[in-house]
Amino acid sequence: MGKTIVFANQKGGVGKTTTSVNLGSYIAESGKKVLLVDFDPQGNMSSSVNADSTKNGIYEVVSGKAQVKDTIQNTVVKNLDILTSNINLSGAGVELVEYKDWEHFLERSLATVKDDYDFIFIDSPPSLDVLTLNGLTAADSVIIPLQCEYFALEGLSLLLQTIKKVQKNINSDLKICGIVFTMYDSRTNLANEVVQEVSGYFKDKVFKTVIPRNIRLSEAPSHSVPINLYSPQCIGAKSYEKLAQEVLERV
Ligand code: ATP
Ligand code: MG
Numbered sequence: 590m591g592k593t594i595v596f597a598n599q600k601g602g603v604g605k606t607t608t609s610v611n612l613g614s615y616i617a618e619s620g621k622k623v624l625l626v627d628f629d630p631q632g633n634m635s636s637s638v639n640a641d642s643t644k645n646g647i648y649e650v651v652s653g654k655a656q657v658k659d660t661i662q663n664t665v666v667k668n669l670d671i672l673t674s675n676i677n678l679s680g681a682g683v684e685l686v687e688y689k690d691w692e693h694f695l696e697r698s699l700a701t702v703k704d705d706y707d708f709i710f711i712d713s714p715p716s717l718d719v720l721t722l723n724g725l726t727a728a729d730s731v732i733i734p735l736q737c738e739y740f741a742l743e744g745l746s747l748l749l750q751t752i753k754k755v756q757k758n759i760n761s762d763l764k765i766c767g768i769v770f771t772m773y774d775s776r777t778n779l780a781n782e783v784v785q786e787v788s789g790y791f792k793d794k795v796f797k798t799v800i801p802r803n804i805r806l807s808e809a810p811s812h813s814v815p816i817n818l819y820s821p822q823c824i825g826a827k828s829y830e831k832l833a834q835e836v837l838e839r840v
Pocket of ligand 2: 631633
């Protein structure tokens with residue numbers, strides 16, 4: 590049965606989508622079957638792998654018009670599938686809470702395909718709303734992408750409190766798989782200070798691999814392919830390849 594990992598941080602633009610897509614792609618490249626679940630109305634994960642967001646996706650599943658099994662699309666990467674999302678999902682919160690046990694909706698939906706995959710990677714929106722809560726409930730573990738900036742730390746404690754509440758009340762099995770630093774710039778003192786402070790506190794929860802700021806990583810989505818297809822030799826690609834190995838060792 591597949592391991593489900595949610596990528597969460599209510600702070601916007603910290604690398605949730607970039608990390609979930611590229612990790613997923615490297616793990617798929619290693620021969621594991623991976624399902625990406627775009628659970629963000631922005632649909633960035635879907636466009637990052639050239640999926641067709643006009644076809645049925647997770648929104649149609651939420652609104653009861655489609656089943657997960659019939660909505661999954663293949664991607665350009667072998668072994669990598671996706672359940673797409675689009676802007677319609679932004680109104681789905683109201684529909685979701687109409688379900689009994691709405692927190693478990695995504696978990697129930699993904700249970701129908703969990704046996705078909707080694708990993709399910711859920712991308713979540715930059716908020717702690719019903720979508721993110723559904724993601725945390727559906728997941729076995731959470732990966733927290735953290736930008737190496739001062740304000741990144743402010744949001745972290747709120748996120749950790751939320752995770753604790755979910756563990757206590759809804760999903761006692763939820764683990765923190767790890768914290769990954771993104772967009773690291775070794776030239777700035779602040780980035781080094783943030784890495785040292787967070788690593789000192791969270792110790793082995795922090796992944797050893799740090800993702801550097803790398804222009805290729807930001808270009809790849811505009812070509813609708815993950816970094817292993819766009820620029821496999823660049824430092825950003827090598828970093829996500831290493832991170833994929835670390836994740837495989839941890840789970
Ligand atoms: P949101 O909260 O809006 O969903 P996010 O947390 O998913 O954002 P991303 O979309 O992954 O964040 O990244 C934000 C922006 O930074 C994107 O334009 C992305 O291409 C770019 N980016 C992400 N990681 C890197 C990196 N290591 N180096 C350079 N650019 C990056
Ligand atoms: Mg995103």
